[in-house]
Amino acid sequence: MPFAITLKVEEKLGVRCLDFHMAHDKTLSNCCKNNLVLNVKIPAIYVNISWKMKxxxxxxxxxxxxxxxxxxxxxxxxxxxxxxxxxxxxxxxxxxxxxxxxxxxxxxxxxxxxxxxxxxxxxxxxxxxxxxxxxxxxxxxxxxxxxxxxxxxxxxxxxxxxxxxxxxxxxxxxxxxxxxxxxxxxxxxxxxxxxxxxxxxxxxxxxxxxxxxxxxx
Known part of the structure; x- marks a missing residue:
């Protein structure tokens, strides 16, 4: 079943945080300084990415x-x-x-x-x-x-x-x-x-x- 991923980028005190809010209330957060390493396997064909940025x-x-x-x-x-x-x-x-x-x-x-x-x-x-x-x-x-x-x-x-x-x-x-x-x-x-x-x-x-x-x- 297709699901959406929303990426929210914040920078505070030199630390970048990227929160993934996934369907069915599943949330994965990973923060690191200057670099972001993700190890998440999802079928790319089903991904709809939306940057929540004003x-x-x-x-x-x-x-x-x-x-x-x-x-x-x-x-x-x-x-x-x-x-x-x-x-x-x-x-x-x-x-x-x-x-x-x-x-x-x-x-x-x-x-x-x-x-x-x-x-x-x-x-x-x-x-x-x-x-x-x-x-x-x-x-x-x-x-x-x-x-x-x-x-x-x-x-x-x-x-x-x-x-x-x-x-x-x-x-x-x-x-x-x-x-x-x-x-x-x-x-x-x-x-x-x-x-x-x-x-x-x-x-x-x-x-x-x-x-x-x-x-x-």
């Missing part, structure tokens, strides 16, 4: 900048970003200040109240321009939160924000090889529109940039 969004504050700078400088998290590491704190602060003057909205992503990334909605013009119905997005998350549904929630939040600005065309780009991003975008209705050949350079090698978009009703 994800919220708010405008970036000055107090968030140090954490956001750490995330963008993480080697894995930075690999597919247009801004190459190392990124100085001054650059991060200058970017924060510049957003007060243009049409981009920078939001912090919080998981259970902790900043785990940043997202951007970039409006392509004010109401007097013929591209005012277009917006692009950017997402940057701490890698320890990849694959936990945070990116999916971020896109849904950005979609709602875009609707408030009467955006009709929603677009983005990702770099070839970033399969995690491709799957996320396709899941949320984005369609491939074209390729910018060799538009991205990493470690002396050129990569294509894939253009995707979707239209909001």
């Amino acid at each position: 994800v919220t969004f708010r405008k970036v504050r000055e107090g968030d900048l140090k954490r956001l700078n750490e995330i963008i400088n993480d080697v894995e998290a930075n690999r597919f970003l247009n801004t190459a590491a190392p990124v100085s704190m001054k650059s991060t602060r200058d970017f924060f200040n510049s957003l007060r003057k243009d049409e981009r909205s920078w939001y912090a992503v919080l998981a259970d109240g902790v900043v785990v990334g940043g997202i951007i909605l970039n409006l392509h013009g004010d109401k007097t321009k013929r591209s005012s119905h277009v917006a692009s997005i950017g997402i940057n998350l701490a890698r320890e939160y990849w694959g936990m549904g945070v990116g999916d929630k971020a896109i849904k939040f950005l979609t709602g924000l875009a609707r408030k600005h009467k955006v009709k065309r929603f677009e983005l780009q990702y770099i070839e090889g970033n399969e995690r991003a491709r799957r996320l975008y396709e899941k949320n209705g984005f369609k491939k529109e074209g390729v910018r050949k060799k538009a991205f350079k990493l470690n002396g090698r050129y990569y294509d940039s894939i253009v995707m978009a979707k239209f909001l009703k």
